[in-house]
Amino acid sequence: MTEYEAVVGLECHVELSTATKMFCGCPNEFGGEPNTRTCPVCLGHPGTLPVPNREAVERTMKIALALDGEVAPHSLFHRKNYFYPDMPKNYQISQYDLPIGTGGHLDIDVDGEIRPVRMNRVHLEEDTGKTVHASATGRIAEAEYALEDYNRAGVPLVEVVSEPDMRSPEEARAYLVELRALLEALGVSDVRMEEGSLRCDANVSVRPAGSAELGTKVEIKNMNSIRSVERAIRFEIDRQGEALKRGEPLVQETRHWDEDRGVTTSLRSKEEAFDYRYFPEPDLPPMEPDEGWIGKLKAELPELPAARRRRYVETLEVPAEQARILTSAPAWADLFEETVEAVSQPAGAVANWFTQTLMPQVPPEKAAGRGDAIAEVLRLVSEQEISVTAGKEVLVEAVGSGRSPSEIVDERGLRQISDLGGVIDEVVAENPGPVEQFRGGKEGVLGFLVGQVMKKTGGAANPNEAQRLLRERLSS
Amino acid sequence: MPVEIDVDHVARLARLALTDEERERFRAQLAVILEAAERVREVAAEDVPPTAQPVPQTNVFRNDDDPWESLSQEEALAGAPEAEDGRFKVPRIIEAE
Amino acid sequence: MTELCDLPGHELARMYRAGEATAVDAVESCLRRIGAVDDRVEAFLRVTADDARERARTVDARFAAGEELPLTAGIPMALKDVLCTRGVTTTCGSRILGTYVPPYDCTPWARLGEAGAVLLGKTNCDEFAMGSSNENSAYGPVHNPWDLDTVPGGSSGGSAAAVAAGEAVWALGTDTGGSVRQPAALCGVVGFKPTYGLISRYGLIAFASSLDTVGTFSRTVRDAATLVSAIGGKDPLDATSLPTEPRDLTEGLDGGVAGMRIGVVREWLGEGVEPGVKAAIEAAIERLGRLGATFEDATLPHADYALSAYYILAPAECSSNLARYDGVRYGHRAADASDVIDLNSRTRGEGFGDEVKRRIMLGTYALSAGYYEAYYGQAQKVRTLVIRDFEAAFERFDLLLGPTSPTTAFRIGEKAGDPLAMYLSDIFTIPSNLAGNPSISLPCGLDERGLPVGLQLLGPHLDEATVLRAAHAFEQDLVFAARPPLVEEAAA
Secondary structure, three states, rough: OOOOEEEEEEEEEEOOOOOOOOOOEEEEEOOOOOOOOOOOOOOOOOOOOOOOOOHHHHHHHHHHOOOOOOOOOOOOOOEEEEOOOOOOOOEEEOOOOOOOOOEEEEEEEEEEEEEEEEEEEEEEEEEOOEEEEOOOOHHOOOOOOOEEEEEOOOOEEEEEEEEEOEEHHHHHHHHHHHHHHHHHOOOOOOOOHHOEEEEEEEEEEEEEEEOOOOOOEEEEEEEHHHHHHHHHHOOOOOOOOHHHHHHOOOOOEEEEEOOOOOOOOOOEOOOOOOOOOOEEEEEEEEEEOHHHHHHHHHHHHOOOOHHHHHHHOOOOOHHHHHHHHHHOHHHHHHHHHHHHHHHHOHHHHHHHEEEEEHHOOOHHHHHHHOOHHHHHHHHHHOOOEEEEOHHHHHHHHHHOOOHHHHHHHHOOOOOOOOOOHHHHHHHHHHHHHHHHHOOOOOOOOHHHHHHHHHOOOOEEEEEHHHHHHHHHHHOO | OOOOHHHHHHHHHHOOOOHHHHHHHHHHHHHHHHHHHHHHHHHHOOOOOOOOOOOOOOOOOOOOOOOOOOEHHHHHHOOOOEEEEEEEEEEEEOOOO | OOHHOOOHHHHHHHHHHHOOOOHHHHHHHHHHOOOOOOOOHEEEEOOOHHHHHHHHHHHHHHOOOOOOOOOOOOOEEEEOOOOOOOOOOOOOOOOOOOOOOOOOOOHHHHHHHHHHEEEEEEEOOHHHHHHOOOOOOOOOOOOOOEOOOEEOOOOOOOHHHHHHOOOOOEEEEEEEEOOOOHHHHHOOOOEEOOOOOOOOOOOOOOOOOOOOOEEEEEHHHHHHHHHHHHHHHOOOOOOOOOOOOOOOOOOOOOOOOOOOOOEEEEHHHHHOOHHHHHHHHHHHHHHHHHOOEEEEEEEOOHHHHHHHHHHHHHHHHHHHHHHHHHOOOOOOOOOOOOOHHHHHHHHHHHOOOOOHHHHHHHHHHHHHHOOOHHHHHHHHHHHHHHHHHHHHHHOHHHEEEEEOOOOOOEOOOOOOOOOOHHHHHHHOHHHHHHHOOOOEEEEEEEEOOOOEEEEEOOOOOOHHHHHHHHHHHHHHHHHOOOOOOHHHHOOO
C-alpha cells in the first residue's frame, strides 16, 4: 500500500496508583463492591470542594520529565463542562491550555532504527465513575437503563498525548510497549490495560504518500489491549485507504472498535465538537513548581527503559533483542539483574533463560521475590547437576509454584549422575563391536555408546561426562 | 441594544427544559441583562491580566498518605432517588449532545 | 427588662458565666419569639427545637461543672439554608434540594458546634443565594420585621430578619454580591463579610466559587468579631482558604478612630441613592469625624463596571456549580424520564426557579464557544482593575465608607418583575466581592419611613481589625436603640 501513508497519534489515559483519590481522601483501589469507596466530595455533594493530591501531581511531573518534556512553571486546573451520569459534578476537573507537562519524546525501535515520537502534552485530571448499561439483550444500543458506580470517580488520571508521528500499526504497538515500560519503571501506575489502569485511544488519518497535509482524522475508542490497538489501527488504515482509493469522502468522527467482529463502527455522534466551556477551576489555586522541586523530582527518576537497554547491550553484552524484551517488562528486568549478580555466568546466557523460558511461561506476579530460586536453578545447570532440558522444566515449576528447585529436582529424580565408572565398564563390556569400531577410528559410534549409558541409567547420566569418560576409557 | 441569545441552544447545553412561555420571557429578559453586562467590553483592558481568584495563593495540596474513611454503600446511596444493586440508577443514556 | 432573645451574644455569655441566665433560658426565649412572630416574618424554613434544647442542656451542664467554654457556647443561632448541616435538611431555598439531607457539616458549623453553639434552625434565603430581596425562595418570601410588607433584602434575608426580630441571637449567612451586608442594612443589624478565604467554604453550597463568602449577622460589632474569630482560619478541606492562624478579632476593638483616614466613595452618594439614606450617611460621617477620623473623597473608577463584571462572572461560575443537580444522586428527580437527557432537563426545569434558570443560561452563554474572551475573559480583567482601584485607594486611606444599599427596604413585589432593577441593589456591595476585601454594614439611622439605613465600611485584605475597630467605635457612640415595631410588640 504505497499509494497512501498512515498518520497515527495515540492518546493514553493512565490511572495513577496513588493511595488516595485525586481530590479527596477515599482509597484508590481496583474493584470492590460498588459505591463503597466514595465520600461527599467524589460523589459531588452540594458544598464539597476538591483539594489536589500532591503525590499525583508529582507523578505527573515525573512522567513529563521522563519523557524529556518541560514541566510548566505555572499550570492550572480547568473545568471541562458536560453532562454525563458517570461524572458526579457534571464537570470534570482537568487541564486545558496550561497543562503540567509539554513537549518531550518517546523513542521507539522501528526495524532496528531508533525514532522519536514527539509528545504533545502530559496533563492531570480526575477519572469518571463506571457505567453499566442494562438491557435484556446486553447490547448498549438497546439498553433500557444504566447503573452508576462511583468507586472510580475521582481517581487520578494522567493523559499522555503524542503528536501524530507514527506511521503504522507496528509503530503504535512499539510506542505503547515502550510507554507502558516507562510508566512501570517510574512506578506511577499498574498500567494494566485489562484492568483499565492504562487506556488508549487512537487518532488515525491517511494521506497520499509524500503529502504534507493531514487527512481527515478519525478517533478510535474501545481498544482493550495492545493487540487490539494494533488490529484496530490496521483495520482503520485499510478502511480509510480503500475509501481514498475509491474517491469516497471521509467523515471526521469517533469510531468504536468491535473486538469480536474485528471492525471499527461509527458511533452515532454529531459532527460538531462538544462545547466544553472550559474555564479555570475557581476552587483550586495554580500550581507553580519551582526549580528546586522540579530538580528534586528529576533526581528521583529511576533508570528508564531506553537507558537500561543501552546498558544491557554495552555493559552486560546482552544481545539487543533480548535487552528489548527484558526492558519492556521492568519487573522482569529487575529480577534479571538480581540473577546476574548472584550467578557467575555471562549476562547473555542468563538473559536467554528469562526471555525464552521464564517470561513466556510464568506470570510476572509469581516471579516476584523468586530471585534465589532462579539463581539456584541456573547454578544447578551450569554445574551440570541437571541437564539444560531438566533445568527449563524445574525453573518454570519452581518460580511458578514457589517451591524450592532442589525439592523438585529430587522429587523427579532429575539429578544427573556423573559417577559413572561402573556403568561405563558395563557398557564397554557389553558392546565389543562398537568399541572395536570406535578404536578403529569411527567417531560417530561414540554417540551410540553414550546412548547405552543413558539407557542404563534411565536418562540420569550426565551425557557430557559419559562421553568424556568413554573416550578416556577407550583411548587407553 | 439588547443582545440576542439562542435560548434553545443554551437551554440544551445547560439541560433546562423550558416551556414556550418561559422561553419567550427569558429570551427578552436575558437580552436586557446581557446588554447591561456587555458594558464590561467598554473597558480598555488589553494589557490587564485576568483575575481568577481574589486573594491569590499557589501550590495548595493534600497528602496522599492520609486516607479518609469512605461512606458505606448505604450512606452513599442514602439520598439516591433511584438505585439498584448498590448503584445509582438512570434511564438509558443515548450517545448524543 | 430585655428579653434574653433580644440581647447581644456577648451579654448572654457574661450572664451565663455570672449565673444570671442559662443557655436553656436563652433557647426558650428564642423559641417563644419564633412562635410569636415567625408566622409573619417567615425567616425559618426549619426549626430544630429539640436539638437546640438538647445542646443547651449539655452546655449548661458543662458550665455547671466549672468548665471554661468559648464565648460562642450556648448562644442560640441560625444558619442560612445554603450551609450544610449533617442530618438536617438543607434546601438552599430550592425545590431541587427539597429532600436533601447532608451527610456532613459545613466547616463553620462543625467548628461552632464543637464549641457548644446551639442551632435553632435553618433560615430562608433566595434560591441558591441568588437575589437581593428573598423573594426568589421556592418556599415563600421573608418579611422585613420593620415593615412586614417590605423585603428584608437578600439573599440571606431569613438570617437577617431572624436576628432583627429576636428569633436568633446571631446567625451566619453568605455574601456573594452583598447578600449579608445588604439584608443587614435593610433589617437594621450588623452584617459582616470578612476577607475571602478567611472562613472556609467547605459545606457552603456553591453559587459563585470565587465570590462566595460566609458572613455574620449580629446585634453588635463585638458579636461579629467573636463569631468570625470562632469560625475563621485555614481549613484543609478548602484549597482556597487562607493559611492564616485563627485570630481573636475582639482584641483591639476599643482602639477608637482617632487619626483614621477614611475615604468617602463619592460616586456612591449620587443619583439613585434615596435622600433618607444619604442623610443618614452624612450624619454618620459627621459622627466619625467627631470621634477623630479624617475624611476625604475617594474614588473607585471601575466600580461602575463592577456590576456588569459580576453579572458575567457569578452566572458563569454558577452555571457550572449547579450542573450537579441532575436527579441522579440526591434531590428532586423528574418522573418517567425517557432517557438521561430528558431526566436531567425536566428535573432541572421543575426544580429550579426563574432567577436560577436565568443565571444558569447567562453563565452558560458567557462561557460558550466564541463568547468566552468577550465576556468571561473580559470580566476577569475588569475584576483586576477593581482590585487595583481598591489597592490604590488603600494607599491613601485606612478605610473606605459609603452606604450599603441605595435604598431602604422596598415593598415585596416592587422589583420582582425587573431583574435589572433588582441587581442594582448590590451596586455598592459587589466591588468588595470582586476584590475579596472585608466589609461591614451597620445600622446608622432610620429614614423618614422608620426603616433602617446601613453604613458600609470597607477595609484592605485581611485588615478585619481596622474595619471592626471603626465600626465598634461608631456603634458605641451612636447607640442604635430602635427596634422593629414587631419586636416592641412581642417583648411587651
